[in-house]
Amino acid sequence: MTKINIVLYEPEIPQNTGNIARLCACTGASLYLVGKLGFSLSDKYTKRAGLDYWDSVDLHKIDTMDELLEMNKNANFYYLTTKTRKLYTDIEYKDGDFIVFGPETRGLPDKYVKDKHALTIPMKEGQRSLNLSNSVAIVAYEAIRQNGL
Numbered sequence: 001m002t003k004i005n006i007v008l009y010e011p012e013i014p015q016n017t018g019n020i021a022r023l024c025a026c027t028g029a030s031l032y033l034v035g036k037l038g039f040s041l042s043d044k045y046t047k048r049a050g051l052d053y054w055d056s057v058d059l060h061k062i063d064t065m066d067e068l069l070e071m072n073k074n075a076n077f078y079y080l081t082t083k084t085r086k087l088y089t090d091i092e093y094k095d096g097d098f099i100v101f102g103p104e105t106r107g108l109p110d111k112y113v114k115d116k117h118a119l120t121i122p123m124k125e126g127q128r129s130l131n132l133s134n135s136v137a138i139v140a141y142e143a144i145r146q147n148g149l
Contacts, residue, residue, distance in 0.1 A: 012038030093143035
């Protein structure tokens with residue numbers, strides 16, 4: 001079974017993180033929360049969105065992206081953004097890959113969205129972006145579709 005790693009860089013909305021934690025529990029993906037969070041993990045909205053799945057989440061809190069990259073030098077990192085044309089379906093996901101999503105209001109910093117591993121989810125022109133938890137689900141299930149749960 002292929003295991004993916006979901007990375008939320010500076011997430012801001014507790015309900016999204018709770019939903020994503022629940023998805024990680026149900027799929028076996030690890031969840032990495034990187035940088036400053038816009039909420040407390042004990043926030044009632046985070047807990048409620050994750051329901052009783054939190055005990056099943058392989059959760060990691062990391063201070064910086066540089067720290068996460070250093071700890072996983074040989075892993076593939078993919079960065080989701082609206083600022084590229086390379087589709088998330090163009091990748092062959094492998095065991096241990098990291099899929100990185102930015103904060104809801106501003107996305108990932110430029111140094112990641114300009115990386116050769118920047119990916120996008122197609123959507124109708126003129127729209128800003130999809131909801132973070134929906135985006136994570138779309139990409140996670142593509143990796144699962146390719147490799148099995």
